[in-house]
Amino acid sequence: MMVRRIFITASLAALALPAPAWAEALPRLQVWRDESCGCCAGWVDHMRAAGFPIEDNVVRSLAAARRMLGTPSDLLSCHAGLIGGYALEGHVPAAAVTRLLSERPAGIRGLAVPGMPVGSPGMDVPGLAPDSYDVLAFDARGGRTAFMRFRGGTPV
Structure with missing residues (x-):
């Protein structure tokens, strides 16, 4: 009985702790997207699941x-x-954004x-194999470099 009481007390105390420091450190992500774009909403969900606070701006253009x-x-x-x-x-992908923010x-x-x-x-398209693709970094003068390579949502 005493062990169960200690476990319950410790569990309730853990719930009162603040969110992990990494979650608090992520900056707000402002997004602009069309209301009818399902894949855009899927990307927003992916970023939110990675811990990014989202400002979702649904716009006509x-x-x-x-x-x-x-x-x-x-x-x-x-x-x-x-x-x-x-x-x-x-x-x-969130992994590329996290790396960008970490390395700057x-x-x-x-x-x-x-x-x-x-x-x-x-x-995500059920039944289709994921593509390999580059996340490109671009600069103010039009230069581009491959920043990370992914297959689907996984870095390679």
Whole structure:
């Protein structure tokens, strides 16, 4: 009986503890997306599940957000984001965003996953093998480099 009482007391005390420090440290992710885009909502769910606080902006057109973010037109996908001063375009996995925020490489304006690779966050298609794709880093002068490579949602 005493062991059970100690266990219950310890369990209730654990519930009162603050969230882990890493969860508190993640900056707010602003997202701009079209209301009818199911894969965009899937990506938002992926980022939320990774612990990012989300400001979800449903808009008629993403053009103004993309101009503000400076996203190159050849890297466009279906939704845009801003986190920690970095632009995001498309189905960028949370692992790439976490790495970007941790390393803060000089000169990088943002990350993009052009198109809609199968298996990327929000683009799960039952019965289809996931694509391999690069998350591209872009700078303010139009330069691009491969930042991370993924197969589906898994880094490779």
